[in-house]
Amino acid sequence: MGSRLPPSRNLGYVAAGGAVGAVARVALATWFPALPGGLPWVTLVENLVGAFLLALVLTLLTERLALDPAVRLLVCTGMLGAFTTYSTLAVELDRLLSAGALAVAGTYGALTLVGGLSAALAGLRLGQVLSAPHRHATNRPPRGTRRRRGLGRRPEGGGR
Amino acid sequence: MIWFAIAVAGALGASTRYLVDHLVSTRLSGVFPWGTFTINVSGSFLAGIVTGLLLAGRVSAATATVVAGGFLGAYTTFSTAMYETARLLEDGATRAAFGNLLLPLAASVAAAALGWGLALVMAS
Numbered sequence: 329m330g331s332r333l334p335p336s337r338n339l340g341y342v343a344a345g346g347a348v349g350a351v352a353r354v355a356l357a358t359w360f361p362a363l364p365g366g367l368p369w370v371t372l373v374e375n376l377v378g379a380f381l382l383a384l385v386l387t388l389l390t391e392r393l394a395l396d397p398a399v400r401l402l403v404c405t406g407m408l409g410a411f412t413t414y415s416t417l418a419v420e421l422d423r424l425l426s427a428g429a430l431a432v433a434g435t436y437g438a439l440t441l442v443g444g445l446s447a448a449l450a451g452l453r454l455g456q457v458l459s460a461p462h463r464h465a466t467n468r469p470p471r472g473t474r475r476r477r478g479l480g481r482r483p484e485g486g487g488r
Numbered sequence: 489m490i491w492f493a494i495a496v497a498g499a500l501g502a503s504t505r506y507l508v509d510h511l512v513s514t515r516l517s518g519v520f521p522w523g524t525f526t527i528n529v530s531g532s533f534l535a536g537i538v539t540g541l542l543l544a545g546r547v548s549a550a551t552a553t554v555v556a557g558g559f560l561g562a563y564t565t566f567s568t569a570m571y572e573t574a575r576l577l578e579d580g581a582t583r584a585a586f587g588n589l590l591l592p593l594a595a596s597v598a599a600a601a602l603g604w605g606l607a608l609v610m611a612s
């Protein structure tokens with residue numbers, strides 16, 4: 329692995345997914361604004377849903393589907409990466425702390441970390457379960473992937 | 489119009505994350521995902537600056553939404569951080585997993601507070 333820049337086509341996939349993920353996240357935050365001093369439910373739900381979906385899709389891509397790396401860049405790095413956020417979480421915690429809402433901040437932080445890790449582990453497990461029957465058929469492409477582009481290429485290949 | 493700006497900012501934020509992660513993770517090896525750590529802490533610092541400038545009345549709410557919500561929200565990522573933590577746990581690297589759970593959050597909250605304070609000093 330060198331430190332050369334990734335191909336610009338990869339950036340295109342990440343950018344397209346990032347636009348969709350960011351708009352979806354900000355739209356939800358706009359439609360369901362958090363109450364001042366209250367628990368930021370929208371960010372919490374977005375982050376947990378995103379963590380579950382990313383772990384599920386990445387596990388499926390890695391273990392089962394021989395999809396084009398473009399799907400990984402578009403859906404995982406781009407869309408789900410941008411749909412979830414860490415900076416908003418940090419600022420929301422600071423806002424709660426500066427308002428003296430220590431209990432809410434502690435609850436929010438704990439729910440985020442415990443819920444986020446649980447969601448990712450659940451996505452990982454579900455991905456493994458869904459791909460389990462195909463693990464031994466390594467010399468044949470899994471059913472349903474015959475028509476897909478990029479068959480036989482490795483799912484990684486620039487980007488996560 | 490603001491939604492178009494948010495979409496562009498989101499596209500730029502995700503692309504920047506992809507590039508920064510590429511640059512960091514090709515230089516630092518080991519089990520700890522330094523790329524995501526660098527991204528989330530630096531993004532939180534910048535989001536703290538935007539928040540401070542917003543509260544000081546130096547930037548509009550629309551600008552803050554596009555920059556902090558669109559760009560920095562898409563630049564930083566929670567899903568990747570949790571996936572990497574879950575993978576560390578799966579691989580039996582329990583200490584690294586819990587370190588990767590707590591350290592980035594503590595560092596990001598501190599970085600955002602630092603940015604916020606810096607913006608208030610700059611704006612005063």
